Amino acid sequence: MNGHEIVFLILALAGLGAALKVVTTDNVVHGALYLVVALAMVGGVYLLLGAEFLAWVQVLIYVGAVVVLLLFSLMLTKAPIGPHALDNKQKGLAALIGFGAFAGLGLLIADAFEGSVGAPPTTTADIGASIFKDWVLPFEVVSILLLAALVGAVVIARKDDDE
Amino acid sequence: MIRYSWVIALLPFVSFLLTMFFGKRLPGKGAWIGMLAVGAGLAMSLAVLGHFVSGGAPYEASIHWFTIGAFDFELGEYIDGLTAVMLVVVTLVALCVQIYSMGYMHGDRRYVWFFAVLSLFTGSMLNLVIANNLFQLLVSWELVGICSYLLIGHWWEEKENSDAAIKAFITTKIGDVPFLIGIFGLTIAAGTTNIQGISEQAAAGAIPTVALTAGALLLFGGAIGKSAQFPLHVWLPDAMAGPTPVSALIHAATMVAAGVYLVGRMFLVFENAGPAALNVVATIACITMIGAALLAMVQDDIKKVLAYSTISQLAYMLAGLSLGPAGYTPGLFHLFTHAFFKALLFLGAGSVIHAVKTNNMSQMGGLRKHMPVTFWTFIIGSAALMGIPPLAGFWSKDEIITAAWSSGHHVVWVCAIITAVLTAFYMTRALLLTFYGEYRGEAHPHESPRVMTLPLVVLAGLSAVAGFFGASQLGAIFAEVVHLPGGAESEPFNYGMALVSIVCVGLGVAVGYRLYSTWREREPLLALGPLHRVLANKYYMDDFYMKYIVKPIQLQLSSAVNVFNTKVLDGIVHSFAYAARGLARLVEVFDRRAVDGAVNGIAQAAGTTGGMLKYLQSGNIQRYAVSLFVGVAILAVLILKVQ
Amino acid sequence: MISLKLVLLFSAGLFAIGVYGVLARRHAVLVLMSIELMLNAVNVNLVAFAQTFKDVTGQVFALFMITVAAAEVGIGLAIIILIFRNRETINIDEVDEMKW
Numbered sequence A: 001m002n003g004h005e006i007v008f009l010i011l012a013l014a015g016l017g018a019a020l021k022v023v024t025t026d027n028v029v030h031g032a033l034y035l036v037v038a039l040a041m042v043g044g045v046y047l048l049l050g051a052e053f054l055a056w057v058q059v060l061i062y063v064g065a066v067v068v069l070l071l072f073s074l075m076l077t078k079a080p081i082g083p084h085a086l087d088n089k090q091k092g093l094a095a096l097i098g099f100g101a102f103a104g105l106g107l108l109i110a111d112a113f114e115g116s117v118g119a120p121p122t123t124t125a126d127i128g129a130s131i132f133k134d135w136v137l138p139f140e141v142v143s144i145l146l147l148a149a150l151v152g153a154v155v156i157a158r159k160d161d162d163e
Numbered sequence B: 001m002i003r004y005s006w007v008i009a010l011l012p013f014v015s016f017l018l019t020m021f022f023g024k025r026l027p028g029k030g031a032w033i034g035m036l037a038v039g040a041g042l043a044m045s046l047a048v049l050g051h052f053v054s055g056g057a058p059y060e061a062s063i064h065w066f067t068i069g070a071f072d073f074e075l076g077e078y079i080d081g082l083t084a085v086m087l088v089v090v091t092l093v094a095l096c097v098q099i100y101s102m103g104y105m106h107g108d109r110r111y112v113w114f115f116a117v118l119s120l121f122t123g124s125m126l127n128l129v130i131a132n133n134l135f136q137l138l139v140s141w142e143l144v145g146i147c148s149y150l151l152i153g154h155w156w157e158e159k160e161n162s163d164a165a166i167k168a169f170i171t172t173k174i175g176d177v178p179f180l181i182g183i184f185g186l187t188i189a190a191g192t193t194n195i196q197g198i199s200e201q202a203a204a205g206a207i208p209t210v211a212l213t214a215g216a217l218l219l220f221g222g223a224i225g226k227s228a229q230f231p232l233h234v235w236l237p238d239a240m241a242g243p244t245p246v247s248a249l250i251h252a253a254t255m256v257a258a259g260v261y262l263v264g265r266m267f268l269v270f271e272n273a274g275p276a277a278l279n280v281v282a283t284i285a286c287i288t289m290i291g292a293a294l295l296a297m298v299q300d301d302i303k304k305v306l307a308y309s310t311i312s313q314l315a316y317m318l319a320g321l322s323l324g325p326a327g328y329t330p331g332l333f334h335l336f337t338h339a340f341f342k343a344l345l346f347l348g349a350g351s352v353i354h355a356v357k358t359n360n361m362s363q364m365g366g367l368r369k370h371m372p373v374t375f376w377t378f379i380i381g382s383a384a385l386m387g388i389p390p391l392a393g394f395w396s397k398d399e400i401i402t403a404a405w406s407s408g409h410h411v412v413w414v415c416a417i418i419t420a421v422l423t424a425f426y427m428t429r430a431l432l433l434t435f436y437g438e439y440r441g442e443a444h445p446h447e448s449p450r451v452m453t454l455p456l457v458v459l460a461g462l463s464a465v466a467g468f469f470g471a472s473q474l475g476a477i478f479a480e481v482v483h484l485p486g487g488a489e490s491e492p493f494n495y496g497m498a499l500v501s502i503v504c505v506g507l508g509v510a511v512g513y514r515l516y517s518t519w520r521e522r523e524p525l526l527a528l529g530p531l532h533r534v535l536a537n538k539y540y541m542d543d544f545y546m547k548y549i550v551k552p553i554q555l556q557l558s559s560a561v562n563v564f565n566t567k568v569l570d571g572i573v574h575s576f577a578y579a580a581r582g583l584a585r586l587v588e589v590f591d592r593r594a595v596d597g598a599v600n601g602i603a604q605a606a607g608t609t610g611g612m613l614k615y616l617q618s619g620n621i622q623r624y625a626v627s628l629f630v631g632v633a634i635l636a637v638l639i640l641k642v643q
Numbered sequence C: 001m002i003s004l005k006l007v008l009l010f011s012a013g014l015f016a017i018g019v020y021g022v023l024a025r026r027h028a029v030l031v032l033m034s035i036e037l038m039l040n041a042v043n044v045n046l047v048a049f050a051q052t053f054k055d056v057t058g059q060v061f062a063l064f065m066i067t068v069a070a071a072e073v074g075i076g077l078a079i080i081i082l083i084f085r086n087r088e089t090i091n092i093d094e095v096d097e098m099k100w
Helices: A003-024 A028-049 A052-076 A091-112 A124-134 A136-157 B002-025 B027-053 B081-104 B111-130 B134-155 B159-190 B195-204 B209-226 B235-241 B244-253 B257-265 B267-272 B275-297 B302-322 B325-356 B372-386 B392-406 B410-435 B450-469 B477-481 B495-516 B524-528 B530-536 B538-616 B621-642 C004-024 C028-052 C057-087
Strands: B059-068 B071-079
Touching: A003 A028, A003 C004, A003 C028, A028 A052, A028 C004, A028 C028, A052 A124, A052 C028, A052 C057, A091 B621, A091 C004, A124 A136, A124 C057, A136 C057, B002 B027, B002 B059, B002 B071, B002 B081, B002 B111, B027 B081, B027 B111, B027 B477, B071 B081, B071 B111, B071 B134, B081 B111, B081 B244, B081 B257, B081 B325, B081 B450, B081 B477, B111 B134, B111 B244, B111 B257, B134 B159, B134 B195, B134 B209, B134 B235, B134 B244, B134 B257, B159 B195, B159 B209, B159 B235, B195 B267, B209 B257, B209 B267, B209 B275, B235 B244, B235 B302, B244 B302, B244 B325, B257 B267, B257 B302, B257 B325, B267 B275, B275 B302, B275 B410, B275 B530, B275 B538, B302 B325, B302 B392, B302 B410, B325 B372, B325 B392, B325 B450, B325 B477, B372 B392, B372 B410, B372 B450, B372 B495, B392 B410, B392 B450, B392 B495, B410 B495, B495 B524, B524 B530, B530 B538, B621 C004, C004 C028, C028 C057
Parallel strands: none
Antiparallel strands: B059 B071
């Protein structure tokens, strides 16, 4: 157990705690805020693992854009202020499944994987080189996807007032 | 001339065709065509007879007709003395009958057809007598049977006439079955159908006696049918329903004589067969002789008297032939003479019937004043039949009686004597009832036209002189002509026997005269009491046949066969149909319940399953997500397990 | 450095929590948030393996995933807004028109 691991553990536990709060809280907005924490922790983990660029992108996009988006939608859909019961009837079953998933994955992990993480951190230049050398096509496709999503979202959500 | 004897048989066939097709349009309705043909035939036949009278030899010729397996069938002629005599008899009587018919059948509803069939008959009969092989003889035999049927039923609109025709045909047909088998048997035994061939082999002993006896008896079966001997005599009296010229030609002179002719023609077979053959012939002949004569005594219908008389006289001929070689010539001589006087008697009876419009003698009487020619010719015919010298019948009957005595067949002799008495009696009775006394009827009797009386006169003349052909005092010409191979055997005239026969005749005439010279209201013979009843009912033979043969076949056998046909055979067919229907119904039920049920059931199952599964669709996405995750988990486990 | 197992366990935990959230939360937006958690868990996994095997492909893939996730959130929220506009509710339980 070296320093990295300790830091990692702190970050991980924080992140897991925040995630748990996301799925159990009664207050929607609090949930969104807890999500911010969780995502930030995940970004921290990336940094610890040596994926600089990715950590940066994570914070930028997820925390910066996605969560803001979520908050905006909460606002637009008249999110209930204050605590409300937010769990549906299949809470027990869901817990079971969730637990089962964790258990299964856990067993698998415990059984299968050895080694350690945290080699020399990957530079942005490496990632860029990889994208534009090996993965150009997916990159282009993804950009078109973004375009489509953009247009789609606008189309779906606009008020059709010319009918 | 003798080479062309077949033309004699052919001419009437041609005249049949011409008369049938063209008769209606010709003047005189074509009757003269037949007469021309038969007349020409008569002339030729006389020439042929002349050949034999002057000591000529028999002639045979044939052409090959067809072959089946090992047997050759030919079409041919065999002319010997017997054939020549028969040719003359047939053509002469046929000619007389045709001339007579022009008057008798005048205005008849089927005049042309009558003459056509007469010609057909004549041709068939001639073909029968010239046939040189059994097959050709059989064909002619059947042809004359058909003509007899057609002519008996000439006035078939009246049921009793068509019934009589059918009875005649079927009864003779019953006799034809053994005849056919006999032909087959003899043909196979001898290897040929040729009569001369068979006869020579029989005489030479080349055919086993058993085969000869069987063949002879079977052939005689046909003769019994055709010549109306006991027990197949029942058709001849009924056949009197036909026109009288038909009775004269077919049922007196010619067709019925075919049976006798057959025995004569196949005589060598009969002679060389076992004693059973000729004994059977003799027995049947004796029974028939007396039986028929007794029946003739009680008849009221003049034609029936003559019919039974014919049966009796045919038996006489067969009795003569049954005596063996000694009786060959006498029997056939009687055939010769009988043809003339019996035809005469029938034509005379026809003349009487034509005049008084009834057949029944009880309504006749005193006709000798009204119909002198008929009367005198009838007397001559009767006397000839009775056997009064010097008429024809005396010579031929006497020869048979003499031959019976001298060849030791005493039973036959006794029967012949008795029959002679009876014959005289019933003919006297007939004569007295018809021509003597006062007229008892209601019509206006008058003499028949010349066209009818001329043949009567001709035949009367022949009845008078024909006997002299056979008289031994005059050279026995007949015996010269008709004899067994090996030369003529003629007996010297036995005056003792002649006296005996004359006495018998006298006895019969006397009794007849005593009983019938004056008309009595009540038939004298009724004094016989129950015997008369038996005779009047023809020994109950017709009833016997009807009850035990015809009716069982007609009613029981036919209805049994009918029941079998409808119930059993149809039943089988129907049961197949029912089975098929039942099967179809089963299949239908199966189809409806099982197959449709299965199909509907599947549909229903799908529906029910869907109905049950629809609850899965709750609309709630999160529930779907649960199933998704569970599924993924299971998959993951499985994949990992596999690995 | 850091044991791979730990990182993976963290990722698994995050994923399980996300699963629970997807299945158990009533508010549609909360479901979307849970989905984000799951996606992030996967990203952590990818990055961990990328760093373990010194292959930068993992990180590139994670990058694409982030992008796609962003797009998907956008669309999802647009749909949620539309649903809210039509039905006045974002309670998933009440959006069950497709039920039998």
